[in-house]
Amino acid sequence: MPQLRQDLITGRWVAVATERARRPDSFSQAAREPVPARDVCPFCPGHEQMTPPEVLSYRAPGTEPDGPGWWVRVVPNLYAAFRLQPEGQDVREGRFLQRDSIGACEVLISSPDHRAAFPQLDRHQVEEIVQSYLDRFRAHQANPALEYVSILYNHGRPAGASLEHPHSQLYAISLVPPSFVAELEGARGYAAKEGGCVFCRTFDDERRAGARMVFENEGFTVFCPYAARTPFETWIAPRRHAASLGDLLPAEKADFAQAIQVTLRALAQGLNDPPFNYFIHSAPLRGDHEAVYHWHLELIPKLSTAAGFELGTGMWINVVKPEDSAAFLREQVEAAVKEHSAV
């Protein structure tokens, strides 16, 4: 069973998961060399037996679970830092505290096509990916042992993608992680002082200012935030106030999918397919966050290395103004629109 350990000084929890059973010397230079492409990809159709049984799939009528015929397939992650069980046990070692790491890790295989990078997927497929996010989010939301569901996508090895086949990931965990504690504190502070949702204000201000806007449709705003941490950091935010990804309405799904697709294509086009991470920020599952929290997607291209300054201080240095990042991405969006209408 993987464990959570609490740092006595800051109270922060770390997951210690040794499932992969790597010996310490496996971290020496030779083992750090790039892993060659695998002959057999466990995420490709026909290889369904290489993964644990599926928990969800969208597949052609008449096809069998854990066989081919799917276009989205969700399976438990073989190497799980969080694992479902009825109740967690605490272990104390003097002042130190350790706890069973309860939760679930899932892989959302986002296309049957091994070589279909996310930016190249068609609109309908992106809508199906969004649907799989919703279905799995809601499934875990119903489990009272869980406090948070994080859904994310790692693209490219420098961004931490260990398998080439396009896949999203879901982590359902039994605590509220630091990023959301900080956001909630800020949002509650703002609501108490100024009234209203600080996210709504920020997103509206970004639309009004315009200089950092990348794209918008009826449902979503895409922009490089005012205090972006990295070059080309981009947020995709729903215009309707809603605390949780689980609140997404069926009618909003197409707009969300379009916003993701337009953003990823602009990035891939303009920067020659850079590695990136995106992650959905949604309200914690328990407690009343409806009024103050506002879900959104944050995307961070992996173009620089967080080094001693960032790791040591928790502060970021961004070498490109978000206004310049946004102008560059806007140009890509406009070029794509022109190309499309020319066809």
Added chain:
Amino acid sequence: MPQLRQDLITGRWVAVATERARRPDSFSQAAREPVPARDVCPFCPGHEQMTPPEVLSYRAPGTEPDGPGWWVRVVPNLYAAFRLQPEGQDVREGRFLQRDSIGACEVLISSPDHRAAFPQLDRHQVEEIVQSYLDRFRAHQANPALEYVSILYNHGRPAGASLEHPHSQLYAISLVPPSFVAELEGARGYAAKEGGCVFCRTFDDERRAGARMVFENEGFTVFCPYAARTPFETWIAPRRHAASLGDLLPAEKADFAQAIQVTLRALAQGLNDPPFNYFIHSAPLRGDHEAVYHWHLELIPKLSTAAGFELGTGMWINVVKPEDSAAFLREQVEAAVKEHSAV
């Protein structure tokens, strides 16, 4: 002038520093290829004119500033995210807030030898490096415009070292960054509830438990912390309670240098010279933190990639138990001692 920008939601500050004047398209694939080794290193003796004038050097009697003859040389960083000026100006854009990024960035060239990696430096040189940390720390401490001094070392390109020649870095800034806000909150909470210094308690507990210890001498304890964020994360902590690096006594310098050297050699030996970041955590310069804070050095080898989960949640997953990391490093330390006594 570089800028600080405040995120409206969390209140966190980001430095926006476009000094290097990179155009957005310089981030596309071609530009991301590894930079070839430079023919001419600005940190090598004889090339002193390639850097701004030195602010400190330890050099042979009779040699001239900004000429050869030094063994440690400190110069302002050409690409500074923080710059000294008498007073910062705030610029408001609606609700958004921007401020001049006041401070100093310095490069502490840690050896005249381009190819002398830090783990290979001799003890006397490491003591001189520590002395340069102290001298520059104290110089900035005296400036009332500054709130924090961060000193760090990046080793290897994957850990963000952009030049091969061994060098430490110093950032003196006008705010207290998030890592220290979190540590101070935790430490004050502990002092109020339990009394005493939570760092002293933790370090004593680690010595008593033993399983995560790597090395100790009269002045310093080296261990992999109970809630280590990454494989082989290692802390070097002074046994005498002291809030600030600036409190280091002359008699403690040799022990600190030995602890650094033993740790870096164990890491280099055991894992075939892995990239790493280390950074010194010291109390903020202003305010009374004497009783609750305890300075120390944190070292994080760069062996894995912080991906969507870590970036999105602020939470870490560690795939090696700190007990196993420590046992492995202890073996390296013991082997080095044996080898040394056999010679």
